[in-house]
Amino acid sequence: MKRATIEDVAQAAGVSRQTVSRAMNDKNEISQETKERVMRAVEELGYRPNRMAQSMVTQRTHAIGMLMADITNPFFPEVTRGVQDVAQANGYNVFVCNTDDRADLELQELHSLAAQGVDGIIVFSHNSSEENMRAFADTYQPMVFVNRAFEHPHVSIMMVDNYHGAQIAVDYLVAQQRQNIGMLTNNSASYRTSRRLLGFQQGLASHQLPCTEIQIVPEAANLDGGYRAAHRLLDAFPAVDAIFTYNDLMAMGALRACNERGRLVSEDIAIIGFDDIQFARMITPALTTIRVDKYGIGQMAMSRVMEMINAPGETFETILIEPELVIRETA
DSSP states (O other), X not given: XXXXXXXXXXXXXXXXXXXXXXXXXXXXXXXXXXXXXXXXXXXXXXXXXXXXXXXXXXXXXXXXXXXXXXXXXXXXXXXXXXXXXXXXXXXXXEEEEEOTTOHHHHHHHHHHHHHTTOSEEEEEOOOSOHHHHHHXXXXXXXXXXXXXXXXXXXXXXXXXXXXXXXXXHHHHHHHTTOOSEXXXXXXXTTGGGOHHHHHXXXXXXXXXXXXXXXXXXEEOSSHHHHHHHHHHHHHHXXXXXXXXXXXXXXXXXXXXXXXXXXXOBTTTXXXXXXXXXGGGGTSSSOOEEEEOOHHHXXXXXXHHHHHHHHSXXXXXXXXXXXXXXXXXXXX
């Protein structure tokens, strides 16, 4: 069956091509009766606009790319929903790409999205070198980076205050009379400069508590990584009475490791995660964690990329997102 064209709709409705376009874009230049007649013809003929042809005229695809480090991490569905809801309300589609926290895949997907002509890219994956990312940003705009400090005229920044979030966790643990506090952190190439790690270290220092190498265990920021890291921490630092983790997945892995070791969580040892994913309140014992507004981050990221699309060349201030402590049962 032949695919219906805009000319077919115009002929069936007895109007011009321009009037069909105005009706489908909900413009006010035509009467309600004409708009309804055009839309009836669209439905009867099964007409779908050719977005490729439209983009050649408008230089817009109404598509946004979204790069994330690990699509299986429960942190990202809430973020993606926030992006998607704002995108749909404004006539955009979202293409989601997964990088497995790999620098080579990150660059590959960025170039692929650019080749597809997306109008902007939101980046939640940050393993590419400064040099490679700068080279890409020189040739593409606009981009929104979440949780990566990066100065470039084509890039806008959103930052969770990870440093403060880690300090909140340490302050709370110390207030609970915990003195031997360890951290399970992400083992990415840049983990030593992680704001969560730096906030943890400074938090201990502010309470005159020691922070040695054995108290910090880098591992993959997932369930298995948290499980392995907790066992290593318990071996190297048997006196540990509290664990702060890079994210909730690592905290859940640590919870299992502590149970296997006979360490009673919340009594013998406290655990605090980061992110407050949906599973955090469902496990037993329920996870005390540092909450981040994931849906809100997605909404703000999509809103910011649209602002940049509509105002090319403008400079936008960094958006800072404040985390908060959610007290449950593990600490």
